[in-house]
Amino acid sequence: MKNVTENKETPNESRCFALASNDLLCRPSVIEPFYKDESVTLYYGDSKDVLPHIQTPIDLTVTSPPYDNIRTYDGFDFDFEAIARSLYAVTPQGGVVVWNVADQHQNGSETGTSFKQALYFKEIGFNLHDTMIYSKPCFAFPESTRYHQTFEYMFVFSKGKPKTINLLKDRKNIHSGAIVHGALRQTDGTLKHSNGAKNKKQYQEYGHRFNVWTLAHNNNKERGFHPATMPLALARDHILSWSSKGDTILDPFAGSGTTLLAAKNLGCKAIGIEISKDYCQITVERLKQMTLGF
């Protein structure tokens, strides 16, 4: 990891941690937020340094870390393993972490960083509850030797079984109203016929969503000119799926504050950490301009 304190302005606390990361006495027990309102607390600093000071149990983390070297973010870097371990520490039993990532192509190959990170999360104790896909309606860079890249991963990790599961049920069922029939293939290869026809069970109008979500990009106005924001709907729909009103939601790579805005909108508490002061400022502006409701 690059020592970001060498040539970047970082908060005093971070400088203190970076110089004496093994010296617990150097860590103030309370760190000063960059911004705070009745539901959102935003820290300006390196998540590796700030996360060990978070005392609040985090019900849900929804975050999108830097993807390889696709964006430089002003030269800032992150210590993946330290941050993953801190996320495990702040997540109580039943808590969930949504990790939205993609891989870069380097020297003709995908890096596979997303997979390595997912396996590391498993290694330190998280369950890989689901590997979901964020599908984009169009591509950012045209490809000529492979198909255009239009998706990212949304790994859903949980500490034990997720304590809150509210699967979104907004997928229009093409068989809506029809009688349920058919058969399920068993592990031994035989077919077990459903009782649906006998019981006259009908398909409902809406079914649970699939785990591939197609979401439109934010426009410049929505993202406050941050170079790589996640769609507001991505944060909103994960918060709706894996948390309840009043829960605490974290984004350790807060960027322009998308997760924080979505959490506040849904009546949750939110904690953000962002290493760039400019992006912290964008978040504050977005929060000030925000009107409740999606």
Ligand SMILES: C[S@@+](CC[C@H](N)C(=O)[O-])C[C@H]1O[C@@H](n2cnc3c(N)ncnc32)[C@H](O)[C@@H]1O
């Ligand atoms: C993909 S962007 C997140 C965008 C965010 N989801 C949004 O919608 O605006 C990743 C962010 O992580 C920040 N970052 C990079 N290293 C960091 C670190 N060590 N600690 C905290 N933030 C970091 C970058 O400055 C960047 O804003």
